[in-house]
Amino acid sequence: MDRNRTHRNRKRILAALHFTALFLTMAIICIPGLWIVLNSFRPTVEIMAKPPVWNPSFTLDHYRAMFGGAGEGGVPVFSYFRNSLIISVVSTAIAILIGMSGGYAFARYKFKGKSGYFVGLMLFRAVPGVALSLPLFIVFAKVGLIDTHLGLILVYVAMNVPFTIWLTDGFFRQIPKELHEAAEIDGCTRWQAFWKVEFPVAKSGVASAAIFAFLTSWNEFALASQLTRSVGSKTMPVGLLDFTAEFTINWGGMCALAVLMIIPALILTFLVQKHLIAGLTFGGVKG
Amino acid sequence: MPRRRLPEWFLLLLPAIIVIAAVVLIPLIFSLYSSFTPYKLTRPSTLWKWIGTYNYEKILTDAKFWAAFGRTVLFLTIALNVEMLLGLGIALLVNKVTWGQRTLRTVLMFPMMFSPILVGFQFKFIFNDNIGLVNNVLQSMGFNVALPWLVDGKLAMFSIAFAEIWMSTSVFAILILAGLFAMPRDPLEAAKVDGCTPWQSFRHISLPFLMPFIYIAMTIRSLDVARAYDIVQIMTGGGPARRTELLWTLMSRTGYVDARMGLANAMGYVSILLSIFFTVYFFRKLSAARAEIGMGG
Numbered sequence: 149m150d151r152n153r154t155h156r157n158r159k160r161i162l163a164a165l166h167f168t169a170l171f172l173t174m175a176i177i178c179i180p181g182l183w184i185v186l187n188s189f190r191p192t193v194e195i196m197a198k199p200p201v202w203n204p205s206f207t208l209d210h211y212r213a214m215f216g217g218a219g220e221g222g223v224p225v226f227s228y229f230r231n232s233l234i235i236s237v238v239s240t241a242i243a244i245l246i247g248m249s250g251g252y253a254f255a256r257y258k259f260k261g262k263s264g265y266f267v268g269l270m271l272f273r274a275v276p277g278v279a280l281s282l283p284l285f286i287v288f289a290k291v292g293l294i295d296t297h298l299g300l301i302l303v304y305v306a307m308n309v310p311f312t313i314w315l316t317d318g319f320f321r322q323i324p325k326e327l328h329e330a331a332e333i334d335g336c337t338r339w340q341a342f343w344k345v346e347f348p349v350a351k352s353g354v355a356s357a358a359i360f361a362f363l364t365s366w367n368e369f370a371l372a373s374q375l376t377r378s379v380g381s382k383t384m385p386v387g388l389l390d391f392t393a394e395f396t397i398n399w400g401g402m403c404a405l406a407v408l409m410i411i412p413a414l415i416l417t418f419l420v421q422k423h424l425i426a427g428l429t430f431g432g433v434k435g
Numbered sequence: 436m437p438r439r440r441l442p443e444w445f446l447l448l449l450p451a452i453i454v455i456a457a458v459v460l461i462p463l464i465f466s467l468y469s470s471f472t473p474y475k476l477t478r479p480s481t482l483w484k485w486i487g488t489y490n491y492e493k494i495l496t497d498a499k500f501w502a503a504f505g506r507t508v509l510f511l512t513i514a515l516n517v518e519m520l521l522g523l524g525i526a527l528l529v530n531k532v533t534w535g536q537r538t539l540r541t542v543l544m545f546p547m548m549f550s551p552i553l554v555g556f557q558f559k560f561i562f563n564d565n566i567g568l569v570n571n572v573l574q575s576m577g578f579n580v581a582l583p584w585l586v587d588g589k590l591a592m593f594s595i596a597f598a599e600i601w602m603s604t605s606v607f608a609i610l611i612l613a614g615l616f617a618m619p620r621d622p623l624e625a626a627k628v629d630g631c632t633p634w635q636s637f638r639h640i641s642l643p644f645l646m647p648f649i650y651i652a653m654t655i656r657s658l659d660v661a662r663a664y665d666i667v668q669i670m671t672g673g674g675p676a677r678r679t680e681l682l683w684t685l686m687s688r689t690g691y692v693d694a695r696m697g698l699a700n701a702m703g704y705v706s707i708l709l710s711i712f713f714t715v716y717f718f719r720k721l722s723a724a725r726a727e728i729g730m731g732g
Binding site: 166169170173174176177178179181183184187196198199200202245246247250252253256259269272273274276278279281282283284286287305306310311313363366367368369370374385388397399402406409410414417418421424 | 566696
């Protein structure tokens with residue numbers, strides 16, 4: 149009896165510990181983001197208040213100022229949003245097409261020095277953005293690509309292709325070869341067999357690769373901050389800096405722009421989160 | 436005689452090779468060349484003056500450079516290890532949950548969507564010594580202090596590491612969790628029957644199976660180690676008095692503020708080699724771990 153009870157108590161304590169640890173972890177993950185959202189709705193006076201005000205009041209001032217245009221210290225958010233969207237979407241689409249063809253080559257063909265090519269391509273992704281931005285800045289200035297959409301699109305395509313190859317390679321490898329062979333026997337060309345048979349099967353992998361590419365371009369800062377100059381091409385991560393002055397930061401406005409920046413990423417990620425995890429593990433473990 | 440055609444695999448890879456060559460390789464060759472010149476943005480003619488390895492000699496004998504280099508390596512080592520351990524812990528915690536697992540996994544993905552620069556701003560706000568959340572909470576709890584989180588050298592390094600770890604732990608947690616889901620149950624039960632303690636079965640059965648997943652996460656992370664630059668640049672800019680200076684912030688200051696592109700490019704090459712070292716190291720670990728559990732190919 150007694151032993152049973154101590155055993156049960158121990159189990160209960162362990163369960164309580166487990167719950168506490170989990171709760172703390174989730175709190176640490178969530179609070180910083182929620183703090184940003186909360187502060188985007190608080191008046192500046194309250195954010196700066198000393199001693200701190202703990203029951204928040206609600207205001208839409210920061211959003212009104214942000215969307216109100218470049219007038220009273222506002223930031224041209226619409227232009228930044230449009231630039232970000234154009235650059236991310238176009239570069240993702242191109243990177244997926246190029247990366248998919250590369251991934252297919254790695255998954256379906258045997259050739260000499262294959263793993264060498266593969267690691268070599270990955271290494272180009274590992275080049276730090278800052279280190280790349282120095283020469284790119286000079287080269288782009290000579291070619292006239294500084295401060296254009298095209299310039300950033302090119303950069304992001306090159307950044308995203310290696311990782312896309314990695315992910316799609318893993319997915320195409322999962323598809324049995326017999327599938328496209330059967331389609332070819334039935335009279336399809338290799339090209340048709342790919343689009344009609346293999347692509348639909350690998351769709352979820354391609355989707356997760358696309359999300360990664362999109363998030364990378366959407367969030368990139370190191371290169372964008374050097375290669376863009378004006379409202380015509382600045383992306384949102386660069387736009388965040390507009391809220392900082394020499395010694396002060398407009399925290400509320402910055403939080404509002406941050407919220408605007410997170411929303412598309414959030415929606416996209418939740419839409420495909422199942423594929424995202426499958427994509428990462430397939431591509432890696434069975435590679 | 437029929438014309439020799441390029442093999443199909445090469446044609447398929449060609450677009451990728453062209454884009455990467457044009458946007459990454461050519462600039463890198465240019466930067467390699469300019470790292471042997473005293474090139475300054477303000478004086479374009481200096482690009483044609485060859486000075487050999489002068490820039491490299493200069494940075495290799497510069498104490499400031501070595502301090503930044505050492506700090507970067509230390510920072511990466513600590514951050515990657517802590518992220519891995521925390522990720523493993525979180526994955527095990529979530530794996531034990533019987534209810535609401537999907538929601539928890541969704542919450543785990545939350546930091547992955549944040550732009551590094553946003554993470555920097557967010558923690559700059561939270562660690563602000565005057566109006567930040569951390570100090571406000573401390574003061575409301577009755578401690579009459581205003582800890583200079585981003586002003587004191589040691590605390591600033593801690594804050595930056597905290598931000599970096601907050602951002603990147605979830606990659607590890609999610610991949611390790613996927614590994615735990617994929618793990619076969621039989622060996623664990625057999626071990627239990629044979630009288631293994633939970634620690635023994637974790638150490639000898641679960642962990643070897645999880646290793647490839649850990650290395651995938653490491654490899655993915657190592658492809659992008661330099662994104663810590665965004666965080667540091669925003670939170671402290673390498674300050675106070677260079678106490679949080681990493682290789683990347685030093686390089687960007689040398690290149691863009693001092694306009695000494697040649698010197699900055701020499702530093703850039705050191706940082707590229709560092710990144711390549713990390714990536715190759717984890718790639719090799721990954722294939723070794725794959726081979727061990729028979730997933731090689």
